[in-house]
Amino acid sequence: MVSLVWLIPALPLVGFLLLLCFGKRLGEPAAGWLATAMVGGSFVVALLAFIGLHSQPDNTFSQVLFTWIPAGRFNVDVGFLFDPLSSAMILFVTGVGALIHLYSIGYMHGDPRFSKFFLYLNLFVFSMLMLVLGNNLLITFLGWEGVGVCSYFLVSFWFEKLPNATAGKKAFITNRIGDWGFMVGIFITWFTFGTIQYTQFLPVSPGVATTTATLISLMLFIGAVGKSAQFPLYLWLPDAMAGPTPVSALIHAATMVTAGVYLMVRINPMLHAASPWLSTAIAWIGVLTALLAATIAIAQTDIKKVLAYSTVSQLGYMFLAVGVGGYWVAIFHMITHAFFKALLFLGAGSVMHGVDGEQDMRRMGALRKLMPITAGAFIVGWLAISGVVPLSGFWSKDEILTYALHRSPALYAIGLFTALLTAFYMSREVFLVFYGDARWNNPIEPSTIEAQSDADIVTPPVHASEIHPHESPWMMTAPLVVLAVLAALAGFINLPFSGTPHWLENWLEPVTGQFGVELNNSNAYIVGLLLISTIVAVSGIGLGYAVYQRHKIPANVFERRLFLNGWYYDLAVSDFMNRPGRVFFAGVAWVDGHVIDGAVNGVGSITRSAGGMIRKTQSGLVRSYAMAITIGAVLLLLFVLTRVTW
Amino acid sequence: MNSVAATQGFQPYWYLVLAAMVFTIGAVGLLVRRSPLVMLMCVELMLNAVNLTFVTFGRMLNDVGGQVIVFFVLVVAAAEVVVGLGIIVAVARRRPNATIDDVSALRG
Amino acid sequence: MCAAIVLIGACGVVLSKHPVHSALSLVATLFGVAVLFLNENAQLLAVVQVIVYTGAIVVLILFVLMLLGVDTEDDLSVDPIVGQRALAYLAGFALLGSLLSVFIINRDALVTGRRSVSAALSGESSNIALLGRQIFTTWIFAFEITAGLLTVAVIGAVVMARRPSSYEPLPEPESMDDDGYEPEEVEA
Numbered sequence: 001m002v003s004l005v006w007l008i009p010a011l012p013l014v015g016f017l018l019l020l021c022f023g024k025r026l027g028e029p030a031a032g033w034l035a036t037a038m039v040g041g042s043f044v045v046a047l048l049a050f051i052g053l054h055s056q057p058d059n060t061f062s063q064v065l066f067t068w069i070p071a072g073r074f075n076v077d078v079g080f081l082f083d084p085l086s087s088a089m090i091l092f093v094t095g096v097g098a099l100i101h102l103y104s105i106g107y108m109h110g111d112p113r114f115s116k117f118f119l120y121l122n123l124f125v126f127s128m129l130m131l132v133l134g135n136n137l138l139i140t141f142l143g144w145e146g147v148g149v150c151s152y153f154l155v156s157f158w159f160e161k162l163p164n165a166t167a168g169k170k171a172f173i174t175n176r177i178g179d180w181g182f183m184v185g186i187f188i189t190w191f192t193f194g195t196i197q198y199t200q201f202l203p204v205s206p207g208v209a210t211t212t213a214t215l216i217s218l219m220l221f222i223g224a225v226g227k228s229a230q231f232p233l234y235l236w237l238p239d240a241m242a243g244p245t246p247v248s249a250l251i252h253a254a255t256m257v258t259a260g261v262y263l264m265v266r267i268n269p270m271l272h273a274a275s276p277w278l279s280t281a282i283a284w285i286g287v288l289t290a291l292l293a294a295t296i297a298i299a300q301t302d303i304k305k306v307l308a309y310s311t312v313s314q315l316g317y318m319f320l321a322v323g324v325g326g327y328w329v330a331i332f333h334m335i336t337h338a339f340f341k342a343l344l345f346l347g348a349g350s351v352m353h354g355v356d357g358e359q360d361m362r363r364m365g366a367l368r369k370l371m372p373i374t375a376g377a378f379i380v381g382w383l384a385i386s387g388v389v390p391l392s393g394f395w396s397k398d399e400i401l402t403y404a405l406h407r408s409p410a411l412y413a414i415g416l417f418t419a420l421l422t423a424f425y426m427s428r429e430v431f432l433v434f435y436g437d438a439r440w441n442n443p444i445e446p447s448t449i450e451a452q453s454d455a456d457i458v459t460p461p462v463h464a465s466e467i468h469p470h471e472s473p474w475m476m477t478a479p480l481v482v483l484a485v486l487a488a489l490a491g492f493i494n495l496p497f498s499g500t501p502h503w504l505e506n507w508l509e510p511v512t513g514q515f516g517v518e519l520n521n522s523n524a525y526i527v528g529l530l531l532i533s534t535i536v537a538v539s540g541i542g543l544g545y546a547v548y549q550r551h552k553i554p555a556n557v558f559e560r561r562l563f564l565n566g567w568y569y570d571l572a573v574s575d576f577m578n579r580p581g582r583v584f585f586a587g588v589a590w591v592d593g594h595v596i597d598g599a600v601n602g603v604g605s606i607t608r609s610a611g612g613m614i615r616k617t618q619s620g621l622v623r624s625y626a627m628a629i630t631i632g633a634v635l636l637l638l639f640v641l642t643r644v645t646w
Numbered sequence: 647m648n649s650v651a652a653t654q655g656f657q658p659y660w661y662l663v664l665a666a667m668v669f670t671i672g673a674v675g676l677l678v679r680r681s682p683l684v685m686l687m688c689v690e691l692m693l694n695a696v697n698l699t700f701v702t703f704g705r706m707l708n709d710v711g712g713q714v715i716v717f718f719v720l721v722v723a724a725a726e727v728v729v730g731l732g733i734i735v736a737v738a739r740r741r742p743n744a745t746i747d748d749v750s751a752l753r754g
Numbered sequence: 755m756c757a758a759i760v761l762i763g764a765c766g767v768v769l770s771k772h773p774v775h776s777a778l779s780l781v782a783t784l785f786g787v788a789v790l791f792l793n794e795n796a797q798l799l800a801v802v803q804v805i806v807y808t809g810a811i812v813v814l815i816l817f818v819l820m821l822l823g824v825d826t827e828d829d830l831s832v833d834p835i836v837g838q839r840a841l842a843y844l845a846g847f848a849l850l851g852s853l854l855s856v857f858i859i860n861r862d863a864l865v866t867g868r869r870s871v872s873a874a875l876s877g878e879s880s881n882i883a884l885l886g887r888q889i890f891t892t893w894i895f896a897f898e899i900t901a902g903l904l905t906v907a908v909i910g911a912v913v914m915a916r917r918p919s920s921y922e923p924l925p926e927p928e929s930m931d932d933d934g935y936e937p938e939e940v941e942a
Contacts, residue, residue, distance in 0.1 A: 620750030627677055627841055634848045641852055659861045661790065664757045666853035668764045668783070670846045675768030677842035678833070683819060687767050687780045690811065694787050697803075701796045706865045710873045713796050713881075714888050720799070720806055721900050725907035727811045731818050732914035738822045739917075747834055 001052025002061045005082045007045045008090060009129035011038045015122040023115030031115035032105035035122050039101050042129070043094035050087050058510050059084050062135060062199065069138075073194065081135035081198055085511040088331060088504070089132045089262060092338050096254045097125050099479035103346050104246040106475035107353060117157060121250070124150035128255045132262060137186045137196040140263065144182065144227065147256045148175045154251065155243035167242040174236040178226015182263075185219030188212065198266065205270045213273035220267060221282060224260030230319060231289040234312045235570050241304040245349030248304060253311055253341035258334050261318045265327045265512065272515035283323025283407065287414045290316030292567065294421035298428070299563035302359050303348045306429050310385065311341060313422060317400050320415060325517035326403035328508040333400055335504075336392035336490050340384035343483035347378035350472040350480065351433060361429065366438040370469040375434045377480035382430045384487045386423035387537040389530070395491035398533045402496070405529070406519055416536055423540025424558075431548040496526050661702040669695035680745040682734045686727065693723045756793070760786035773819050777812055784808045797881045 015038030023031050053059055064079035080086075101121060108117050127150060131143025149172070156168025186196060192212050193201040205213060224230075229237040240252055251257070264271065264282070271279060290313045297309035314337050321330035352359055354371050368375040384393035397419060405412035471477065494504040546552045565571065672691030679685055697716045704712020737744055759782055766779025784807045791800035833839045857864065873888055889897055 618753060620753035621835060622746050622749065623677060623680075623835060623838060627838060627845070630673055630677060630845045630849075631841070634845050634852070637852050638848065641856065657861065659857050659864060660757070661794070662857045662864070663854060664760060664790075666850060666857065668760060670850040670853075671761075671764040671768055673849060674842050674846040677845070678839055679768065681773055683773050683815060684767070684770075684776050687776055687815065690780060690807070691764055691767055691783060694784065694807075697799075698787055698790060701791060701794050701799065703865065704796075705794050707867060707871070708869045709871055710884050710888055711871060713799055713885055714893055716796070716799055717802070717885065717889065718893075718896060718900055720802060722903065724806055724811060725904050727814060728907045728911045729914075731814055732911040735818060735821065736914045742823065 002049050002056060002082065003063060004045050004052075005049045005061065005063055005080050005133065006065060008042050008049065008094070009126050009133060011042045011045070012122045012126040012129065014038060016119055016126060019115055019119040019122060023119055026115060028109070028114040029105050031118050032101070032108070035118035036098060036101035036105065038122060039094055039125050040098040042125070043091070043098050046087070046090045046094050049082060050091060053082060053084075053087055059087075059507070060510060064135070074190065076136060076138050076196070078139060079135040079197075080133040082133065083511060084508050085262075085265060085331065086132050088335070088507065089258075090129065092335050093125070093128055093132065093255050096338050096342050096483070097121075097128075097250060099482055100246050100250045100254075100342065100346070103249075103349070103476050103479045104244075106473045107246055107349055108244065113157070117154075117244070120150055120153045120157070121246075124154065124251065124256075128259070131259055135197055135199065137189060137198075140266075141179075141182060141186060144223070144259060145179065147251070147259060148172055148179070148227070151175070151240070151247075151251050151256055154247040155240045157243055157247065161242075164242040167236075167239040171236040171240045174233050175226050178223045178233055178260075181219045181222025181226070183223075185216050185223065188216050188219065192216070202267065202269045205267075206273045208270075208273060210273065210275055213270050214275045214278050217267065217271045217274040217278055220263055220270075221278070224263050224319075225285070226260075227263075228257045228260030228315045228319070229312050230260075230285055230316060231292060232569075234289065234293070235573060237312055238305050238308040238566070241302070241308050245304065245345055245352065248308070249342045249345035249349070252308065253345050254338035257311060257315055258318075258338070261315065261322065261330055261334055264319070264322045265330055268322075268327050268512055268515050271322075279323050279325065281323070283320050283404070283411055286316045286319025286321075286323055287404070287411055287418070288316070289313070290320065290418045291414055291421075294418045294425065295563050296566050297425045297563075298421065299559040299561070301361055301564075303351065303361050303364070303429065303433065304345070304359060306361075306425060307341070307344050307348060310344075310422065310426070313418065314341065314385070317397065317415070317418075320404055320411065321400045324403045324407040324411065325515070326400065327512035327516045328505050329396070329399045329403055331508060331512075332494055332504050333396040335493075336384070336396040336487070339483055339490050340381045340391075340393055340487040343377060343381040343480060343487050344385065346476070346480055346483065347374055347381060350374040350476050351378070353472050353476065354469045361432040363439050364433045365436040366434070367469055368434040371471045373471060373477045374480060377477075377484040378434065379430065380484040381487055382426050386426050386541060387419055387533055388541075389534055390491065391488050392491035393487070394530075394533065394537070395495065398530055399494075399496060401533065402519065402521070402526070402529055403517060406517065416532070419533065420536045420540045420543075423537045424544050427541045427544025428548050431544060435549060496530075497523050658702050658706050661698060665695040665698040665702070668692075668698070680747060682737070682744075682746050685746060686730050686734070689730075690723065690727070693719060756786045756789045759783075760790070774816070777816050777819065780815075781808055781812050784812065795881060798885050 015035050018034060019026070019031055026034065053061055060081070060083040062079060062081055064077045066078055067075065068078045069076040082090075101118070104117065104121065108114055111117065124147060127143045127146025129143070131140050131147060134140040134143060152168045152172040154168075155171050156165045159165040159168070189201060190196050192208060193204065195201055226233045237252055237257070241248055243251075271282075293309040293312035293316065297306050297313065300306045300309065314333070318330045318333050318337070321327070321333060351364065351367060351371065351374060354367065354374065355364060358364065380391070384391040387394045387397045401412055401415050401419070404415050494502050547555050547558065562568070669692050672688045672695060675688035675691070676685055679688065697719055700712045700716045700719070702712075704710065704716075737749055741748060763779045763781075763783030763786060767776045767783065770776040770779060784803065788800045788803045788808075791797075791803060873884060
C-alpha cells in the first residue's frame with residue numbers, strides 16, 4: 001500500500017502531460033474531468049498509502065526513485081519521505097485540490113483557454129506534492145519553485161488585461177526574494193552537514209553550533225516569509241486575487257501559502273537548536289502580520305480582497321504557532337484553514353458567478369434567498385473562521401492562543417484582539433453580501449468610504465441592468481457542501497480536553513513531538529480559555545451585526561482610509577522602487593553591461609587583436625617561410641650541439 | 647681504421663666539410679635569390695651536398711646502405727624538379743617576370 | 755681539386771646575375787660531385803648522377819629558362835624583405851660553423867655505429883650488383899613506392915602545364931588587411 005506513494009505526484013504529472021499534448025483536442029469539459037480524475041486518483045492513493053503507513057515503523061516510510069544528481073560528495077536523490085507530517089498534508093492537498101478541480105469545471109465554463117487552466121492546475125498540484133513529499137531540501141525547493149511558477153501562470157491567466165499580468169509578475173518576483181533566502185539556507189545546510197536529506201541532517205541538528213542553526217533557520221524562514229506572505233513580503237497576495245477564484249482557493253488559501261509553514265515545521269529540530277530570539281521573532285512577525293492584515297481587511301470592498309487579507313492574517317496565526325513551539329498546532333490550523341478558507345473562496349466565486357462577475361460588495365446584498373446553497377456554505381465558513389464553537393476554526397485557533405499564552409501574555413492579547421477583528425470583518429462580509437438590501441442595481445455610493453483606494457487593482461463594476469443573481473450549477477455547489485461539512489467537523493480530530501483522543505497531536509508526534517512544546521493544562525484552564533475565545537468571537541459578530549445590519553454605529557468609524565490603503569505599505573514599496581530603486585537598478589544594469597559584458601567582450605577583443613598581431617607572420621612570402629625554417633633548423637642544431645659529449 | 651683512411655689520401659671528413667660548405671652556400675642562396683629557377687638550382691645544390699654526405703658516411707661505415715639512400719634521393723629529386731618546374735611554368739605564364747615575392751597570395 | 759671545382763660552381767650558382775650562368779655553374783658542380791662519387795667507390799651513383807642530374811634535370815631547367823625568356827635577374831644589391839639578407843648570412847654562418855665544428859673536432863671518431871649493417875661495401879661483387887641486390891631485396895618496397903611517386907609527378911606536371919582556356923594575366927590581388935569589421939556599440 002505504502003509503496004504506492006510515488007503514484008501520488010505521478011498522477012497529476014500524467015494529467016499535466018496529457019493535457020499538454022491533447023488538451024486543445026479534449027476541449028471542454030473533458031479536459032476538466034481528466035484533471036479532476038487525476039487529482040482525485042491522487043487522493044485515493046494518498047488515502048490508501050495513509051492507511052498503509054500505520055504499519056510502518058515510526059509511521060515513516062522512505063522511497064527513493066532514482067539518483068538525480070550524483071556529483072561526488074553532493075548526492076541528491078529523487079525520493080519521497082512519507083511520514084506523519086507529509087501524509088497529513090498530502091491528504092488535504094489532494095482532497096481539497098480535487099474538490100477545487102471539480103468546482104473549476106463549472107467556474108471556467110466558456111473560457112477560451114479552458115484546458116490550459118487545468119493543465120496549470122495539474123502542474124501546480126504536482127509541484128505541491130513534490131514539495132511536501134520530497135525527502136531532501138532540493139526536491140522541496142523544486143516543488144517550491146514549481147508552485148511559484150504555476151502561481152504566476154494561474155494568477156495572470158487572463159493576461160489580456162494588463163493588471164492581471166502585472167499581478168502575476170508581482171507574485172513571482174516577491175516570491176523570488178524569499179527564494180533567495182531558501183537557496184542560501186540550502187547551501188549552508190549542505191556545507192554544515194554534507195547532506196540535504198531530511199532524515200540525515202535533522203536528527204543531528206541539535207548538535208550543531210547555535211549560530212549555524214540560527215543562520216539556516218533564518219534563511220529558510222525568509223523563504224517561508226516570501227511564500228506564505230508574511231510581513232514584509234505579503235504584497236503579492238492581495239494583488240494575486242486578479243486570478244480566477246479557484247486559483248485563489250487552491251493556491252492562496254489551501255496549499256501554496258502553507259508551504260512556508262510546512263517548511264518551518266519540517267525543520268523544527270533546526271529551529272529548536274537555533275537561538276531563542278529567532279523563534280520569538282517568528283512568533284512576533286506572525287502575530288503582527290495577523291493584526292496588520294486583519295485591520296486592512298476591515299476596510300476592503302472587494303469580496304476577494306477581504307479573503308486575501310484574511311489568509312495573510314490566518315497564516316500569521318500559523319507562524320505564531322511555529323514561533324511558540326506549537327508545531328502540531330500550526331499544522332492543525334493549516335488543515336482547518338484549508339477547509340474553511342477554500343470554502344470561503346469558492347463561495348465567493350459562486351457569488352461572483354451568480355452576479356455575473358461583480359466583485360464589489362457594496363453592490364451585493366440580500367443574496368441569501370437567491371443563492372441558498374452558496375449562502376449556507378459560506379455561513380458555515382464564516383462561523384468557522386470567526387471561531388464559533390463547535391466548528392473547526394474555533395478549536396485550532398484556540399489551541400494557538402493557548403500556546404501563545406504559555407509563552408507570553410502579550411502575544412496572547414494581540415492574538416485575541418485579532419480574533420475579534422477577524423470575526424468582525426468576516427461578519428461584515430457576510431452581512432454585506434447575503435443580508436441587507438439588494439444593492440446590485442444601485443449605483444456605487446461613496447458614503448461609507450471616502451473614495452476608491454489608491455493602489456488597489458480596480459475591478460470595474462458590471463453594468464447594473466445585467467445582473468440577475470442565480471444559484472450556481474451542481475459542479476460548483478457540491479464542493480461547497482463537502483467543504484462545509486469538513487470545515488464544521490474537522491476540529492474534532494483534536495479536541496483539547498485531556499480525556500479526548502488527541503489524534504492529530506499523537507499522529508504528528510514522530511515529527512514534532514521531540515522539540516515541540518507540550519502543554520498539560522487542566523481541563524478547567526482549557527475551558528476558561530475557550531470561554532474567553534467564544535466571548536471574543538461573539539462580540540466580534542455582534543459588532544458586525546450592529547454596524548452593518550442594524551446600522552447603529554456608522555461604518556466609517558472602522559473603515560478607515562488607512563486600512564483601505566493597506567497602511568500605505570504597498571504604495572511605499574512601489575515609490576521606493578520607482579525612485580531610489582530605479583537608480584540602483586540602473587546602476588546594476590550598468591555594471592552588467594559594462595563590467596560583466598565588458599569582461600566577456602574584452603576577452604573576445606583581446607583574442608581578436610592578438611590574432612591580428614599573429615596574423616602578420618603569415619606574410620605569404622616564400623622566402624620568409626624559408627628563413628623561418630632555416631633559423632629553426634640552425635637553432636635545433638645548436639641545441640643538439642650543446643647536448644652532445646665532445 | 648685510421649691507417650686505412652690515411653693510405654686513401656684525403657681523410658673522409660674532408661668530404662663532409664666540403665658537403666657542409668656546399669649545403670650552406672645552397673641554403674644562403676635559397677634565402678637570398680628571388681628568381682624561382684635559381685632557387686630551384688640552389689635546392690639541387692643542397693641535395694647534392696646531402697648525397698655526398700651520405701656516400702661518405704657509407705664508406706666510413708663500410709655500408710652500401712648509404713648509396714641506396716642516395717639512389718632514392720636522386721629519384722625523388724628528379725620528381726621534385728619536374729613538379730617544381732611545372733609550377734614555375736604555370737606561374738610564369740600568367741605573370742611574366744614574376745619573382746618569388748609576387749606569389750604571396752596565400753597571406754593570412 | 756675536384757673540391758675546388760665543386761665550391762666554385764656552388765658559388766657561381768648563387769652569385770650569378772644571369773640565370774643561365776647559374777645553370778652552367780650548377781653543371782660544373784654536379785660534374786665535380788660525380789667525380790667525387792667515383793672517388794668513393796660509388797660508380798653507379800656517379801654515372802646516374804651524370805645522366806639524371808646533369809643530363810636531365812639541368813637540361814630541363816635550361817628548357818624552362820629558354821621558354822620563359824632569358825631575362826636579367828633583378829637588382830641583387832637590395833632585398834625587398836627587410837633583414838632577410840642579414841639573417842641569411844647569419845644563419846649560414848651559424849650553420850657552417852656548427853657543422854664544421856662537429857666534423858673537424860671529431861675528425862677521428864666521426865662514426866660510432868655498427869659497420870656494414872646492410873651489406874659490406876668493400877666486397878667481391880661489383881658496385882652495381884651490390885647496390886642492385888640491396889634495392890631489389892631489402893628496399894623493394896621503397897623502390898615500388900618511388901616508382902609510384904614518379905608516376906604521380908609526371909601526371910601532376912602534365913596537369914599543371916596545360917594551357918588554360920582563358921589566357922590572360924591575373925589581376926593584382928587586393929590588400930588582404932583588415933576587412934573593415936568594426937564591432938558595434940553595445941547598448942547598456
